Amino acid sequence: MTDTVERSAGREPETITRVVVRFAGDSGDGMQLTGDRFTSVSAAFGNDLSTLPEYPAEIRAPAGTVNGVSSFQVQISDHDITTPGDAPSVLIAMNPAALKADLNRLEPHGLLIVNSDAFTERDLAKAGYASNPLADESLAGYRVVEVPMTSLTQKATEPLGVKPRDAERSKNFFALGLVSWLYSRPTEPTLEWISTRFKDDLVRVSNATAFTAGFNFGETTEQFEHRFVVLPAKLPPGEYTNISGNVALAWGLVAAGQLAKLPIFLGSYPITPASDILHELSKHKHFGVRTVQAEDEIAAVGMALGAAFAGHLGVTTTSGPGVALKSETTSLAVSLELPLLIIDVQRGGPSTGLPTKTEAADLNIAIYGRHGEAPLPVIAAYSPANCFDAAIEAARIALKYRTPVILLSDGYIANGSEPWLLPDVASLPDISVPFATEMNHTNDDGTTEFWPYLRDPETLARPWAIPGTPHLMHRVGGLEKEDGRGDINYTPENHQRMVDLRAAKIAGIAYDIPPAVAVGDVDDADVCILGWGSTWAAIDAAVQRTRRRGLKVAWVHLTHVNPLPPNLGEVLKKYPRVIVPELNLGQMCRIVRANYLIDAKAVTKVQGLPFTARELEDAIEGALQ
Amino acid sequence: MSDTIVPVTTKKDWTSDQEVRWCPGCGDYGILLAVQQLMPELGIAPENTVFISGIGCSSRFPYYMNTYGMHGIHGRAPAIATGLAVARPDLDVWVITGDGDGLSIGGNHLIHALRRNVNLTILLFNNRIYGLTKGQYSPTSEIGKVTKSTPFGSVDPPFNPLSVALGAEASFVARTHDLDRKHMMDIFRQAHAHRGSSFVEIFQNCNVFNDGAFDDVTSRQVREEMMIDLRDGQPIRFGAGGHKGVVMGTDGQLRIVEVADVGEDAILVHDAHRDDPGLAFALARLSHDDHSATTFGVFRDVDRPDYGMAVGRQLAETSSKKGPGDLATLLRSNGTWAVV
Numbered sequence: 001m002t003d004t005v006e007r008s009a010g011r012e013p014e015t016i017t018r019v020v021v022r023f024a025g026d027s028g029d030g031m032q033l034t035g036d037r038f039t040s041v042s043a044a045f046g047n048d049l050s051t052l053p054e055y056p057a058e059i060r061a062p063a064g065t066v067n068g069v070s071s072f073q074v075q076i077s078d079h080d081i082t083t084p085g086d087a088p089s090v091l092i093a094m095n096p097a098a099l100k101a102d103l104n105r106l107e108p109h110g111l112l113i114v115n116s117d118a119f120t121e122r123d124l125a126k127a128g129y130a131s132n133p134l135a136d137e138s139l140a141g142y143r144v145v146e147v148p149m150t151s152l153t154q155k156a157t158e159p160l161g162v163k164p165r166d167a168e169r170s171k172n173f174f175a176l177g178l179v180s181w182l183y184s185r186p187t188e189p190t191l192e193w194i195s196t197r198f199k200d201d202l203v204r205v206s207n208a209t210a211f212t213a214g215f216n217f218g219e220t221t222e223q224f225e226h227r228f229v230v231l232p233a234k235l236p237p238g239e240y241t242n243i244s245g246n247v248a249l250a251w252g253l254v255a256a257g258q259l260a261k262l263p264i265f266l267g268s269y270p271i272t273p274a275s276d277i278l279h280e281l282s283k284h285k286h287f288g289v290r291t292v293q294a295e296d297e298i299a300a301v302g303m304a305l306g307a308a309f310a311g312h313l314g315v316t317t318t319s320g321p322g323v324a325l326k327s328e329t330t331s332l333a334v335s336l337e338l339p340l341l342i343i344d345v346q347r348g349g350p351s352t353g354l355p356t357k358t359e360a361a362d363l364n365i366a367i368y369g370r371h372g373e374a375p376l377p378v379i380a381a382y383s384p385a386n387c388f389d390a391a392i393e394a395a396r397i398a399l400k401y402r403t404p405v406i407l408l409s410d411g412y413i414a415n416g417s418e419p420w421l422l423p424d425v426a427s428l429p430d431i432s433v434p435f436a437t438e439m440n441h442t443n444d445d446g447t448t449e450f451w452p453y454l455r456d457p458e459t460l461a462r463p464w465a466i467p468g469t470p471h472l473m474h475r476v477g478g479l480e481k482e483d484g485r486g487d488i489n490y491t492p493e494n495h496q497r498m499v500d501l502r503a504a505k506i507a508g509i510a511y512d513i514p515p516a517v518a519v520g521d522v523d524d525a526d527v528c529i530l531g532w533g534s535t536w537a538a539i540d541a542a543v544q545r546t547r548r549r550g551l552k553v554a555w556v557h558l559t560h561v562n563p564l565p566p567n568l569g570e571v572l573k574k575y576p577r578v579i580v581p582e583l584n585l586g587q588m589c590r591i592v593r594a595n596y597l598i599d600a601k602a603v604t605k606v607q608g609l610p611f612t613a614r615e616l617e618d619a620i621e622g623a624l625q
Numbered sequence: 626m627s628d629t630i631v632p633v634t635t636k637k638d639w640t641s642d643q644e645v646r647w648c649p650g651c652g653d654y655g656i657l658l659a660v661q662q663l664m665p666e667l668g669i670a671p672e673n674t675v676f677i678s679g680i681g682c683s684s685r686f687p688y689y690m691n692t693y694g695m696h697g698i699h700g701r702a703p704a705i706a707t708g709l710a711v712a713r714p715d716l717d718v719w720v721i722t723g724d725g726d727g728l729s730i731g732g733n734h735l736i737h738a739l740r741r742n743v744n745l746t747i748l749l750f751n752n753r754i755y756g757l758t759k760g761q762y763s764p765t766s767e768i769g770k771v772t773k774s775t776p777f778g779s780v781d782p783p784f785n786p787l788s789v790a791l792g793a794e795a796s797f798v799a800r801t802h803d804l805d806r807k808h809m810m811d812i813f814r815q816a817h818a819h820r821g822s823s824f825v826e827i828f829q830n831c832n833v834f835n836d837g838a839f840d841d842v843t844s845r846q847v848r849e850e851m852m853i854d855l856r857d858g859q860p861i862r863f864g865a866g867g868h869k870g871v872v873m874g875t876d877g878q879l880r881i882v883e884v885a886d887v888g889e890d891a892i893l894v895h896d897a898h899r900d901d902p903g904l905a906f907a908l909a910r911l912s913h914d915d916h917s918a919t920t921f922g923v924f925r926d927v928d929r930p931d932y933g934m935a936v937g938r939q940l941a942e943t944s945s946k947k948g949p950g951d952l953a954t955l956l957r958s959n960g961t962w963a964v965v
């Protein structure tokens with residue numbers, strides 16, 4: 001893999017510890033693919049990394065406009081990192097619109113590589129530029145490198161018989177080649193990938209040629225003062241793969257089925273940004289995974305519930321609007337006391353909101369969004385790879401307590417990726433639960449009966465007797481049930497008892513989850529950060545940086561957001577200040593204030609983007625003033 | 626669950642210990658009795674049978690059957706039953722719904738269950754009224770119906786449930802009524818025998834809020850002249866001695882005629898297995914109101930792949946091609962690298 005580095009030994013690459021690269025172009029320019037390749041090669045090279053893909057909600061927004069810009073940001077590092085980086089140190093802008101949309105992200109004096117061919121009058125006008133920024137002083141604060149990528153690609157591929165129009169489609173590979181040179185990435189893996197990925201002969205050689213041309217351009221041009229290398233990170237030893245949150249979640253569900261010894265049934269309706277879980281699970285039928293693309297969100301959860309009644313691990317995947325539609329069925333599942341997984345990959349809301357952007361504003365609907373007293377456990381994944389464990393944990397709780405569980409992910413971790421140290425499959429927990437097979441109640445006259453609502457004294461879970469089991473025929477439904485027997489019962493005392501029992505069952509789960517643990521300056525922190533979900537990455541970076549500067553900071557991160565760990569109040573009360581960063585207007589903060597009567601302060605952001613580490617550093621400093 | 630032993634049961638084995646709570650005189654009683662009486666004849670076991678319902682008077686039905694059952698939520702029974710039937714093709718799954726439940730709030734689930742041809746026996750109790758909410762018009766109520774929510778008469782045009790089912794590509798479509806247990810049992814038996822979705826509309830009298838809605842067609846006194854009972858392979862005749870019949874005019878319209886006027890050979894012969902649903906559609910709509918001769922029986926009974934079986938087959942095929950899933954292999958399927 002060091003081949004390419006040695007070949008260009010004429011210009012010794014300068015070693016840097018990390019770099020944030022942002023590829024930006026038109027939706028049709030293949031920026032996601034380009035970013036993905038750069039990420040994969042860096043992962044295989046041994047860097048730690050974190051990605052942030054951003055793309056428009058429109059499938060084909062008008063070409064060349066700011067609305068149609070698609071970007072991919074990746075941070076690669078020689079040490080452990082968790083975020084895709086605050087500000088990119090290099091921006092590759094494939095057209096004026098990309099420059100316009102993303103220039104404000106680039107760090108001061110950052111490296112700006114532009115495809116100068118795309119800065120025609122027409123494209124400048126489409127992007128809303130009155131004058132060409134390459135010709136005026138507006139880019140003076142950056143190191144600008146103009147590369148005519150389109151024409152260089154056309155020239156390189158012309159001998160192959162590629163028409164200029166078709167060659168244009170390979171220009172992203174030219175850019176990838178150039179950036180690969182700039183950061184001393186090995187070329188072989190990408191060339192190999194190109195050779196298997198593209199079936200059409202001409203497209204394949206055109207892309208490979210463009211890639212090589214981009215790489216060689218870097219080597220021969222004098223436009224770059226330096227070339228860099230980010231050495232492999234010293235990660236814990238083991239076998240790694242690069243994984244996105246949606247794939248990790250899908251694999252976690254497959255694993256949960258295996259660990260529970262149950263077939264998986266997924267009922268799902270396509271919705272951004274959750275659809276990839278449906279796509280991924282649809283591939284794994286040989287694991288006993290059934291997937292049905294339902295007629296709507298309501299049917300999707302209904303089918304999953306029907307499958308749960310039948311003895312499968314029923315799952316439905318969606319985003320905020322779908323959670324709202326599934327609410328009635330979720331309440332039925334609370335009443336039926338059947339295991340069910342509802343996965344909410346959150347996005348900007350309300351309503352259609354920002355379908356391709358991230359937010360974490362569904363905490364309230366997850367915890368409270370049902371009619372009647374309908375409590376259920378809520379779990380929030382904190383990183384792409386953590387989605388795997390979170391799916392297994394959600395399934396464990398659903399099965400053990402016969403309850404619907406809502407698992408929260410979000411667009412940021414769903415589409416973002418990171419290296420994942422593969423777990424030893426044999427060490428994953430057994431989460432299987434037995435089905436009921438016997439009568440469970442003896443009458444005074446010695447006859448026996450099956451009581452579907454006779455609870456396990458410890459977990460308060462009711463028996464799960466599936467159709468096909470002789471003698472245990474029973475009816476369940478949304479009407480209130482008599483405690484124990486399960487017959488319809490409308491009496492006041494019984495309803496009170498059943499509401500209390502259902503609440504106690506969920507509350508009791510608090511004692512079956514890890515306690516809240518503070519990290520950092522545990523004993524003498526001046527401020528404690530309470531985080532949940534995907535804010536983990538930015539909090540981690542901000543806590544490290546502020547502590548390095550001598551600030552006393554502690555941090556508690558929650559994955560079980562309902563019920564909360566029983567010791568959480570006690571832990572938080574140790575600190576004079578508590579701040580709660582959230583991608584909403586303070587939903588968790590209100591919960592901890594109400595639960596523990598502490599003066600926690602919310603740090604909020606609702607811009608469709610994750611927190612940057614910088615923003616949270618400022619929040620920590622602000623709290624201490 | 627063995628295939629070789631045919632379970633021997635009696636009506637009592639299928640009857641739960643729950644007190645039936647429909648209004649006295651409700652048509653639902655007759656339907657319940659027909660189902661409970663039929664079950665022992667089907668050679669199936671109560672433990673392998675599931676009744677799923679939505680919300681409404683009819684949806685209380687599962688509580689009265691000594692089988693597995695779920696009283697679901699309004700309109701969603703076909704969706705819940707789809708999950709059940711796809712997960713477990715070994716089970717006998719029945720859906721009990723009504724005109725409000727199945728055609729209003731749950732219309733989308735009903736048509737998609739029929740389109741997919743999920744192996745379900747769907748009984749839609751059509752009483753042309755909302756009973757449980759105490760008397761509002763339903764999507765099958767006639768225009769002009771005066772109810773609590775339409776004091777000046779309904780201006781909503783109604784659905785013909787069979788047209789909806791046929792339009793949704795249903796592979797088995799039939800109609801019966803609550804006053805003739807033998808007819809119901811015969812239709813339910815055929816519906817159950819059909820693999821895939823079977824849709825049965827049952828004219829059901831709600832004696833509290835819409836009493837006598839079907840009297841002009843189904844009451845004992847008029848039945849002979851008003852019920853056109855379709856028999857597969859038989860000329861479509863009715864009335865005393867079969868003096869009336871159905872013909873197709875040169876304009877493609879179906880008409881009721883005196884057999885003596887046109888001759889026996891001109892009478893349309895019913896074929897429920899005809900692939901094209903056009904004639905079934907026309908027959909289902911022969912009557913445009915509740916006061917003229919109306920068709921009953923099995924309109925359509927054709928073979929289409931059962932959805933749950935098709936899903937299961939894909940699982941089996943993938944397993945035989947790839948072998949059983951191996952988690953460790955899956956986790957490595959996107960490429961890995963080692964850190965030492």
Ligand code: SF4
Binds near residue numbers: 646648652756830833
């Ligand atoms: S309201 Fe009508 S349909 Fe409902 S139980 Fe009474 S009579 Fe039957």
